[in-house]
Amino acid sequence: MAVRRTSSVVAIAAFFFLFCFCSVSHSKQEQSHHPLNKSSSSSSFSLSFPLKSHALPHHKLKPLRSSLTAASAVAVKAPFKYSMVPVVSLPIGTPPQTQDMILDTGSQLSWIQCHDKAKKKSPSADAAGQPSSSTTTFDPSLSSSFSVLPCNHPLCKPRTPDFSLPTSCDQNRLCHYSYFYADGTLAEGNLVREKFTFSRTQITAPLILGCATSSGDDKGILGMNLGRLSFPSQAKVSKFSYCVPARAARYGPSPTGSLYLGDNPNSGTFQYVALMTFFQGQSQRMPNLDPLAYTVPMQGIRIGSRRLSIPPTVFRPDTGGSGQTMIDSGSEFTYLVDEAYDKVREEVVRLVGPRMKKGYVYGGMADMCFDGDAAAIGRSIGDMAFEFEKGAEIVVAKEKVLAEVDGGVHCVAIGRSSMLSAASNIIGNFHQQDLWVEFDLANHRVGFGRADCSRS
Template identity: 30%
Template sequence: MSFSLLFLFLFLLLITSTSSTPRSYADLLLARSIHDKPHISSLASAPRSFVPIAPGRQLLQIPNYVIRAQIGTPPQSFLLAIDTSNDAAWIPCTSCVGCPSSNPSFSPSHSTTFRAIPCGSSQCSQVPNPACPTGQTSCAFNMSYGGSSFQAGLVQDSLTLASDVVTSYTFGCLQQVTGSSVPPQGLLGLGRGPLSFLSQTKNLYGSVFSYCLPSFRSVNFTGTLRLGPKGQPQKIKTTPLLTNPRRPSLYYVNMVGIRVGKKVLPIPASSFAFDPNTGGGTIIDAGTMFTMLVVPAYTAVRDEFRRRVKVPVAPPLGGFDTCYNTTITAPTITFMFDGGITVTLPEENSMIRSSFGSITCLAMAAQPATGVNSVLNVIANMQQQNHRVLFDIPNSRVGFAREPCTA
């Protein structure tokens, strides 16, 4: 599940400087505002893999970050989006209705290790909305992603990342897609659920991974997804990882405050409260592009930001309500987490600039006032870029460290 329902494709048109028929910045924004092993003692010998990461905007015209992966035997190559708020993986398969014909699709008949998952299997009970169509013995499921929905058969085959081969990896073979927000070459779910990559490779990587996301404007695979406890930063600052039974796949942390410049904002503690009953709190999400804050928190950030800039705001554009049509000096924004951990955003992580004209906007927004996500703060991928973010499940911690990975 991606939380960027409002902003899913917004960024594409903010930064499409290569477009042959540029339109106004406002038109572009509005047109695309269509919108979530074992014990520790044995882990020292676990393998490590460094998988290159690139932004998907130039390669696939999507707001996700992507990795190179291979499926099947012999291997078939794909660029898979990564998303920490999803569990299931899925790949477009041959004869998929609604999948982009310009992108590669997986051919099960050309893989000697492919097999369908039968109805009644444990994996079939772990996917969202499982189904066994009349006359068929293999499991299928359907789910939504952004503003789209899809149907998929549940299957297994080998998955290769870097030099590691994961045999019998369970994923969805896309059969029908409605809408345009499903990543065209597939997705790898890095959530915490039973069919996520983390769970399926627990014996291999010990439920530990980290990533560094390069600037979303980059065209290179200069970021890295590090898998396994070996090779992770040793002195990284961490905050406790929380588990919310209402939304168990998500990576919750306890954000305790936000600072603009040197001022700690007077945000009610309830805006950050971790609440298993409502799903409220703060998550770290690589599948959403722009940070979304609950209304009181965002209002406080916006008002103090505007006060410090001291320049009249331009009319709102798309979902952004704090924009300027002149050069400004943006104040720093700092997220404060339990344990005294702070993450201060450089300007390129808090401001988004138009390729057309001189419009600059604060790259954050308020969550809807009502609904399931109204109580959820989402720290998104643009705000994480050029940081190493560590997810260490055995030690229940999330870490942050500045790490330039943009070339």
């Protein structure tokens, strides 16, 4: 959720409100097979799925945290609504049960709800005409493709390169995992295999998922990072993209954005930035690095027409991994290391300092906050831009610089990383509103394109 993270080997885990930890690995046999079964006569096409918003209560704020061939490329489109986190509803199982999952590019292992936390709705037909249960939780007994991993399975080893905490065998000799959250809550269950059933002709092979029998929330996680157990890695999806719609008015309807798995018809307008890549041995020598995150070489930050005097090295990982800059759909705010945050705050104080709410710190890490006319304050601050190589940039319009946080208070949606005991930069989903973000895994790059996400 944005709010969660599933990597436990890196110190960056402290960033995330629902950062999770588990200990599993993917066998070579699992990696070798091609999970998307497609009709040989099909070319590129899209499927849409309904989405709904998920607002996080303030006490649970997450401080933000394909091998398809050209002839048979698959583009799956799913809309999502935005409140605090992007939530996509996906059909899982046989017959499919629609599950709400938080789209999180900072998580690896996907997991679904498998307990009776909320009342299930009656079965209905999905977009493809197949029976589908629109449920908050997944009922394994209704799916013919569901299976549970025994604790002697290769994926249930005590320790693996990707995770530092061991899995365990439960009383039924099944592989048990636990996600520990920074707020003290826990999500745990069994590792299972299950299919994503997008249509009659687009069904993945069984993927490794977590089946949570106990958790502190009513949504699952769609883990989309670079790990071997992430959804893109297991489903052999070489490209995916999403468009986060602008926030709705406090009492207005939530607009709907989009998630594409596969080709995006809008990609001709995108600006691309090469992803930074890391090797396992390298990351072991860099304790503050998350090697599975989508790391980008940011060059600088601009407010209005002024480029702030921040050395580009502040946005790059140093010898210990500090300074890494990542794109994260699961984090709400953007987070900056002290050297960058101080420069941003200095400029905001120069522009609108007298109007700042003195002594107010939101969530323990954001202190550029205001009472009063947010629109006027935004105009005084101006547009903000995160700059990358070759002229690529993420431009945040002045109307979207401030986030309403509590009781009419508005804050610049940037937090200080050090207040979270972390040492990285994270570009969160607040600063991805009305922006296509494409992760082109085959070409090791990320693309950005302006959009009206509610119409894309």
